[in-house]
Amino acid sequence: xxxxxxxFGMLPLAIATGAGAxxxxxxxxxVVPGMLFATVIGIFVIPVFYVxxxxxxxxxxxxxxxxxxxxxxxxxxxxxx
Numbered sequence: 001x002x003x004x005x006x007x008f009g010m011l012p013l014a015i016a017t018g019a020g021a022x023x024x025x026x027x028x029x030x031v032v033p034g035m036l037f038a039t040v041i042g043i044f045v046i047p048v049f050y051v052x053x054x055x056x057x058x059x060x061x062x063x064x065x066x067x068x069x070x071x072x073x074x075x076x077x078x079x080x081x
Contacts, residue, residue, distance in 0.1 A: 003039040007032055 013028030 003035060003042075007035050007039070010035070 010028055010032050013024045014032050016024040016028065
């Protein structure tokens with residue numbers, strides 16, 4: 001949310017008109033796509049990459065990470081009582 005508010009705050013720089021708009025527009029045209037790209041990388045690409053590496057390391061690990069079996073509680077109906 002912070003990244004998107006930053007991008008929306010920089011949009012006026014990207015569409016600037018008037019005196020000195022050339023400098024502001026070039027700054028906005030650099031910052032807005034760069035921040036959007038960094039946000040997409042941070043939100044989508046890095047977590048997917050982490051999950052892929054986790055799965056690869058689990059496959060190659062000599063120790064399997066299995067869930068321990070837990071004892072099942074007896075059913076109330078089977079208790080008879």
